[in-house]
Amino acid sequence: xxxxxxxxxALGSAGPRSAAHWTGLVQLAELGALDFVTLDDSLDPxxxxxxxxxxxxxxxxxxxxxxxxxxxTVTTTHTEPFHTSSALATLxxxxxxxxxxxxxxxxxxxxARAVGRRDPAPAPELWAEAAxxxxxxxxxxxxxxxxxxxxxxxxGRFIDxxxxxxxxxxxxxxxxxxxxxxxxxxxxxxPIAVVLDAQGRDGRWELAARHAxxxxxxxxxxxxxxEARTELLKRAGRNDLRVLIRxxxxxxxxxxxxxxxxxEAGTDGFHLVTTDPTExxxxxxxxxxPALRARGLxxxxxSGRTLRDHLGLIRPDSRYAVRTETAL
Amino acid sequence: xxxxxxxxxxxxxxxxxxxxVNSTTVWRDPGSRSQIDFSxxxxxxxxxxxxxxxxxxxxxxxxxRERKGRIHxxxxxxxPESLTVLNxxxxxxxxxxxxxxxNATFNEPYELARRFAxxxxxxxxRAAWNIVTSSDAxxxxxxxxxxxxxxxDRYTRAAEFVEVAxxxxxxxxxxxxxxxxxHSGPQFxxxxxxxxxxxxxxxxxxxxxGDSDEGREFAARTADxxxxxxxxxxxxxxxxxxxxxxxxxxGRTPDQLKILPAATVVLGDSEADAQERAAHIRRQxxxxxxxxxxxxxxxxxxxxxxxPDGPLPDVEPVPDGELAQGWAHMADRFGIAARWRSLxxxxxxxxxxxxxxxxxxxxxxxxxxxxAAAMDEHVQTDAADGFILVPHLTPGGLDEFxxxxxxxxxxxxxxxxxxQGRTLRDHLGLPAPRQExxx
Ligand SMILES: Cc1cc2nc3c(=O)[nH]c(=O)nc-3n(C[C@H](O)[C@H](O)[C@H](O)COP(=O)(O)O)c2cc1C
Numbered sequence: 198x199x200x201x202x203x204x205x206x207a208l209g210s211a212g213p214r215s216a217a218h219w220t221g222l223v224q225l226a227e228l229g230a231l232d233f234v235t236l237d238d239s240l241d242p243x244x245x246x247x248x249x250x251x252x253x254x255x256x257x258x259x260x261x262x263x264x265x266x267x268x269x270t271v272t273t274t275h276t277e278p279f280h281t282s283s284a285l286a287t288l289x290x291x292x293x294x295x296x297x298x299x300x301x302x303x304x305x306x307x308x309a310r311a312v313g314r315r316d317p318a319p320a321p322e323l324w325a326e327a328a329x330x331x332x333x334x335x336x337x338x339x340x341x342x343x344x345x346x347x348x349x350x351x352x353g354r355f356i357d358x359x360x361x362x363x364x365x366x367x368x369x370x371x372x373x374x375x376x377x378x379x380x381x382x383x384x385x386x387x388p389i390a391v392v393l394d395a396q397g398r399d400g401r402w403e404l405a406a407r408h409a410x411x412x413x414x415x416x417x418x419x420x421x422x423x424e425a426r427t428e429l430l431k432r433a434g435r436n437d438l439r440v441l442i443r444x445x446x447x448x449x450x451x452x453x454x455x456x457x458x459x460x461e462a463g464t465d466g467f468h469l470v471t472t473d474p475t476e477x478x479x480x481x482x483x484x485x486x487p488a489l490r491a492r493g494l495x496x497x498x499x500s501g502r503t504l505r506d507h508l509g510l511i512r513p514d515s516r517y518a519v520r521t522e523t524a525l
Numbered sequence: 526x527x528x529x530x531x532x533x534x535x536x537x538x539x540x541x542x543x544x545x546v547n548s549t550t551v552w553r554d555p556g557s558r559s560q561i562d563f564s565x566x567x568x569x570x571x572x573x574x575x576x577x578x579x580x581x582x583x584x585x586x587x588x589x590r591e592r593k594g595r596i597h598x599x600x601x602x603x604x605p606e607s608l609t610v611l612n613x614x615x616x617x618x619x620x621x622x623x624x625x626x627x628n629a630t631f632n633e634p635y636e637l638a639r640r641f642a643x644x645x646x647x648x649x650x651r652a653a654w655n656i657v658t659s660s661d662a663x664x665x666x667x668x669x670x671x672x673x674x675x676x677x678d679r680y681t682r683a684a685e686f687v688e689v690a691x692x693x694x695x696x697x698x699x700x701x702x703x704x705x706x707x708h709s710g711p712q713f714x715x716x717x718x719x720x721x722x723x724x725x726x727x728x729x730x731x732x733x734x735g736d737s738d739e740g741r742e743f744a745a746r747t748a749d750x751x752x753x754x755x756x757x758x759x760x761x762x763x764x765x766x767x768x769x770x771x772x773x774x775x776g777r778t779p780d781q782l783k784i785l786p787a788a789t790v791v792l793g794d795s796e797a798d799a800q801e802r803a804a805h806i807r808r809q810x811x812x813x814x815x816x817x818x819x820x821x822x823x824x825x826x827x828x829x830x831x832x833p834d835g836p837l838p839d840v841e842p843v844p845d846g847e848l849a850q851g852w853a854h855m856a857d858r859f860g861i862a863a864r865w866r867s868l869x870x871x872x873x874x875x876x877x878x879x880x881x882x883x884x885x886x887x888x889x890x891x892x893x894x895x896x897a898a899a900m901d902e903h904v905q906t907d908a909a910d911g912f913i914l915v916p917h918l919t920p921g922g923l924d925e926f927x928x929x930x931x932x933x934x935x936x937x938x939x940x941x942x943x944x945q946g947r948t949l950r951d952h953l954g955l956p957a958p959r960q961e962x963x964x
Contacts, residue, residue: 213646213721213722216615216616216646216647216648216649220616240635240636240639240720241720242703242717242718242719242720243718243720243721246722247697247719247720247721247722248720248721249643249646249647249721250639250640250643252609252612253608253609253612253640253643253644253647254612254643254647256609256610256612256613257612257613257615257616257647258616259613259616260563260567260613260614260616260617261616261617275633275636276636277631277632277668277669279587279667279668280606280631280632283605283606284606284608284609286605286606287605287606287609287610288609290561290562290563290605290610291563291605291609291610291613293563307718310715310716310717311635311715311716311717311718312633312635312636312715313633313635313713313714313715313716313717314633314669341603345603346603348552348553350553352814353599353812353813353814353815354598354599354814355552355598355599355600355601355602356596356598356602356603357598358595358596358597358598361589361596370669371668371669372666373666373667373668374588374666374667375667376589376596378546378586378587378588378589378603378604378606379561379603379604379605379606380561380603
């Protein structure tokens with residue numbers, strides 16, 4: 198029996214085309230029942246036409262779609278972890294459980310000078326900081342237990358404050374007290390994604406092993422992909438990790454290639470990286486997806502509602518709720 | 526659109542406030558729904574757009590408030606992040622302006638200028654920014670920059686923040702090439718090329734909500750809208766005259782700054798009916814526990830032993846009592862306590878009755894016709910340019926106003942029946958953004 202394949206697409210970064218343009222692409226991806234789209238972003242000054250904020254574009258698209266997962270890149274180098282966690286929790290609310298977070302860092306001097314808060318730093322240091330940001334976000338998402346809002350008329354209490362928790366994170370670059378301003382999002386925690394190269398073993402691997410539920414893997418071939426995936430799962434010590442191979446092939450060769458890789462590499466699926474989504478996405482949805490369906494490899498419709506549903510990832514309990522129970 | 530119709534009546538500008546963390550939303554009412562779900566935001570925004578309001582408004586607070594070292598649990602609490610909600614609302618509304626309150630202390634201009642430019646692009650020119658200026662270390666514990674900014678410096682940072690943001694918004698003309706912005710000042714030292722060309726409004730509409738002398742001066746120099754607390758006709762006229770009087774110094778005319786006080790409305794089929802509903806709502810808003818908490822904020826000490834239905838505490842406030850964190854700073858605690866005490870004695874009020882009297886007075890109570898007339902009167906007599914309406918129920922709290930009062934305002938010729946322009950600046954009748962300060 199073949200395992201079901203997860204399929205997603207990278208839309209690149211959002212040039213300042215109309216909102217309708219970006220929404221149209223996301224709707225098309227939804228039509229193909231893809232698991233999710235990613236939208237790149239950074240605080241680097243943009244080349245060409247410019248670049249819209251990815252969370253904003255996907256929040257707009259969220260209101261006009263109902264199933265597709267929405268994963269914006271948000272960098273951690275020049276941003277506030279508290280704001281990032283709030284924005285992503287909110288994307289999860291406005292999409293009713295379809296948000297994820299593609300974590301990235303900014304190593305450029307240009308971005309550092311644009312924000313003006315700190316000098317550029319070496320990548321390993323920035324990835325260690327990104328891991329701290331991911332940790333903070335996860336704790337903040339957990340900081341309201343699911344049933345914290347009680348509306349108890351008798352005592353006049355809107356919330357049960359025993360179900361709200363300080364996170365008290367202290368790191369070398371920042372500290373955050375918490376709790377969140379935003380209640381726990383629909384998915385509990387929007388899944389964290391990271392791009393990895395099968396070759397390197399850098400700070401991203403640490404972050405992925407500890408925090409990611411989605412890994413977008415660059416690999417030279419099926420054997421390298423299989424090996425990297427095995428190592429990653431071992432390092433992570435958990436199996437709630439979906440490894441999707443990043444694919445930049447032209448659409449006409451894709452069905453064959455994906456079927457072969459899926460069989461050989463033992464991956465969970467593929468993340469199609471488009472160079473021109475306006476050109477390539479229609480071919481993916483109208484040609485590639487039906488071809489994969491014909492081979493019994495891909496679903497006809499979304500069976501669940503949330504991004505976690507699509508990926509077969511369980512909704513985690515709040516870590517603080519667990520702790521309270523064991524303390525009793 | 527100009528401020529006056531041919532008949533000479535000034536137009537009323539209306540905004541809808543979705544109350545976030547607050548003590549006046551009646552959450553016990555069966556009509557009260559989620560404070561968080563997108564459907565709630567969509568309902569209020571679409572209601573406001575149906576009523577031809579200028580904009581939808583979201584406040585901000587960046588740390589949960591505390592009393593006696595514990596999270597305050599009596600208020601409505603928990604809210605989504607404003608800009609993300611507004612981008613989603615941009616997809617389900619067409620004309621309504623979208624205003625986010627965002628703190629200038631715990632953000633950086635490059636990132637925030639970009640986020641507002643994005644909202645302005647995605648919404649087709651409907652973005653507004655309410656610039657607030659918290660400097661407290663309590664809030665700072667959630668952020669990299671901490672709370673080291675001195676209170677006296679808050680408008681200095683805000684002014685420099687806006688200057689940098691404006692330079693960035695101006696630096697990439699549509700169809701042109703981006704210029705590099707270089708800024709070196711006490712708060713910010715940046716060299717940047719904007720990530721986006723001009724958005725439809727170029728600058729989002731700017732709102733200011735502070736009340737001190739520095740705050741008013743900042744508004745006169747910088748803002749397009751002042752969100753004010755001065756809702757009564759007398760206080761409104763004094764505030765209006767003061768702030769508008771400051772505009773000439775900056776080469777601006779009174780029409781270029783709209784003063785919009787927060788306002789609440791209770792309607793009834795008769796005046797008596799409306800008064801009865803208003804009193805009922807006030808009691809719902811101030812539970813016995815909330816009444817005690819209201820006094821504790823001023824007294825700075827634990828008053829839980831006192832009977833909410835009994836007289837005011839027989840003890841004096843504590844100087845510098847750090848009982849509550851995250852509330853607006855109270856400058857003159859002893860003065861406030863003395864005023865409250867004499868008010869309670871004069872009117873024979875219990876603790877709860879006093880709290881009801883103080884904290885939850887509605888601005889407009891009456892029949893739809895009398896409320897429409899009173900609002901119109903306010904605006905025609907320079908007590909305000911319009912109102913930011915704060916419903917006591919979310920999200921349905923403005924339904925009745927839009928169904929029953931809006932048509933009457935339209936009949937009076939003081940509220941548009943259709944949107945004339947596309948952008949928020951169009952709705953407000955504001956000129957193109959001023960760029961002279963950001964060169
Ligand atoms: C009507 C009104 C609404 C305000 N809303 C907010 C808000 O949503 N978030 C916030 O942090 N501060 C808010 N503030 C606080 C102001 O931004 C400012 O920090 C405070 O009023 C102190 O400045 P001042 O001394 O000039 O009044 C508000 C103030 C007023 C008058």
